[in-house]
Amino acid sequence: MMDRNQQAFIEEARDLLSGLEDSLLEIEHDPLNSELVGKIFRAMHTIKGASSMFGFDAIASFTHDIETAFDAVREGVVAVTPQLVSMTLASRDHISALLSSAESEVEPDLELTSAGDELLKRFRELVPQTPPGKTDTGSPHDVKQMMPETNQRAALYRIHFKPPENILLRGLDPMNLIQELAAMGEERHVVHSEETSPDESRADLCHSVYDVLLSTSHPLESLQDVFIFVEEDSELRIEKLADASACDKDVWQRLIEAMQASKGVPTSVLISMIKEAHQIHQRVRNESSTYGGAGGQHPDLKSAQSIKVPSERLDKLVNLVGELVTVQARLTQAAVNLSDPSLTQIAEEVEALISELRDNAMSIRMVPIGTTFGRFKRLVRDLSAELGKEIQLVTEGEDTELDKTVIERLGDPLVHMIRNSIDHGIELPAQREQVGKARAGTIRLSASHSGTSVKISISDDGAGFDTEAIRLKAVMQGMIDPDATPTEQELLSIVFAPGFSTAKEVTSVSGRGVGMDVVHRSIEELGGQIEVSNSPGKGATITLKLPLTLAIIEGLLVKVGSELFVLPLASIKECVELPALEQRRGKGGQLINVRGEIIPYVRLRDFFGITGETSTYEYVVITEIDGRRCGFAVDAVLGEHQIVIKSLGLMYKDVEGISGATVLGDGTVALIIDIPPLIAVAVRERERLVRFETIAGDDSRNKRN
Amino acid sequence: MSKVIMTVDDSTSIRQMVAFTLGGAGYQVIEAVDGKDALDKLGDSSTIDMLVTDLNMPNLDGIELVKGVRAQQRHKFIPILLLTTESQETKKQQAKAAGASGWIVKPFNANQLIDVVRKLLK
Incomplete structure (x- = not known):
């Protein structure tokens, strides 16, 4: 109306x-x-x-x-x-x-x-x-x-209310007032009649006395406000008995019984009843915790079972555990070298304990990913409204836990990918109806564990990627040759290349000059991988595979000359021997034939300019990232190791191809190879060299200056 | 079915404001220009659920109106809300003794009026 x-x-x-x-x-x-x-x-x-x-x-x-x-x-x-x-x-x-x-x-x-x-x-x-x-x-x-004072602590009040005799004649019903109180929290009351025998003929006069127990978080004044029109003429006492948390159902029942038993039971008596009950409770609790009894199931205790700790302390703890892992590796090494059985046994026990300690310390930093998912609901709502689309966000696996550093750094890439789905993936409601889809599109955000990594996928039931459009755009932007026949997977990976966008027009949502390449970069920095699966017209799914934690990784230790390197095990497919024939092919196109598949490889000896004696045999470690394989030629493969990552410090933060270093059991240092950037540098280097050779006709094999 | 409230005031603008505010809150409002008019309109009507009345009015003032309403068996328990000012404390007490349910002190805003009416109409 x-x-x-x-x-x-x-x-x-x-x-x-x-x-x-x-x-x-x-x-x-x-x-x-x-x-x-x-x-x-x-x-x-x-x-x-x-x-x-x-x-x-x-x-x-x-x-x-x-x-x-x-x-x-x-x-x-x-x-x-x-x-x-x-x-x-x-x-x-x-x-x-x-x-x-x-x-x-x-x-x-x-x-x-x-x-x-x-x-x-x-x-x-x-x-x-x-x-x-x-x-x-x-x-x-x-x-x-x-402004309801929501942060006000709940308290238990006793309200003694004897309304004026004529309350009904004033058009007021005392029960309405009691109900108003009841609406503020948990309420129970007892009604007594005045001793003076009520005049039978005057049913319109009120002789009741109300004794109310109310547990509420409203302030005292709100309680008084209820009686605003009658307080001058009533007997009204509002007294605080205790903090509401101090009273469970048993205590309530005993208080009500006491109030029923006698009309004027003093408030002090009620308070001491509560205190007594509280003390007994406390004692039971202490005893049960001392003897590890079943008292631990009390809901109050449950909240005390988790504590908040500043995250720096956790970081410090994880760092120390990392140091410990390193020292333990040295201990194990020393025990092996000394071949003293008792020392070996101690070393093994320490190893077992430390590995358990490490897992525990790591698990402390684990945070459910749901905390990040929450913020996307608003994003989807706002953006879909802005674009006139109808989109619902479905989230799954909110409980999946990830290292908090990973989660913190995952937020922005996820925002970007969801924006992309909203902007380019899901069609307008009318378009969707035309192709026989529901008006509302669905974006599904799910997380799940898969071995030592976590998979996060963003899928939508929109139009999917238009690979032909991607190809045309890529040709237009000079990213691929017009005659090239890239595979679908290769075309999809172009989406993540710097500066690429297929949006037909720039919208305020995605067309902000930040492409999916930023997503790619961030995920790579987290040691993760991106996979895209596409079904044109039906939707697309982008899956991120992320390591559970950043601080410790499984690595493969390799040797080149006298230098040691670590390659992250998660990316490694296999190791093959490099045939002497292939070695000689060397310069320009370093390729290896692995069971019929031609895989390019980078010779770390050349790349890092390592001199010194060469080994008779070389090995190629084959890695796969985002569906693309690349090999690394090394002198020797030494084995798998748990690697505690140490940063190289500010001086070296911009070195491409190296993500950090680690200290091995014998105290030597190995550099950890950051595979994708290293490949990028190697490719750049080779192109430069080829150009140089073409221009100068120089046949020098010296690849680094 | 919306409740019916009678606003009793000799000031047209106050009547309109009350009618407007309570109308907006979903009540049906009828107007009376003074106590006498109010009693006439109240008559034996059983369709009026509440009165909102001024104290100072020509012909029959607020206190007399309250007394008149309470004298009728039919309207013995009907809520009556007074519109008062700070300076009318004595009159307010008299009206209360006569059976006024509550009061609201001028100036008040729409929300306060609606809150009080809701409270009294429970």
């Missing part, structure tokens, strides 16, 4: 919101402009005031906190930050959404309400709370209604 005035208000509010947006965008670049601050404040004030006058309570109460924030800005208590501006912009959108739901006369849905609550929470964190009464909204009663 929207009336004309309400309609007028909605129109006015829309105008205000549109002006508000402009002011906000302006103030971001001019945060000290007090005129703009005033303008924003007035807009919020008007919206709040008018919406409350016209019965749009949800809008009024939501706007209140934002108005408060800008009042604080006016007073110089709070500064205009980009964060404040974006929060206020989000609030503007929220108010607009509330207006729309008011206009269509539907209750705001849960999602909208919780989004609003989330925003308000952030505002309250940002802005010091205005003491009640300081706001210009009227009585404290009003303010409390608008």
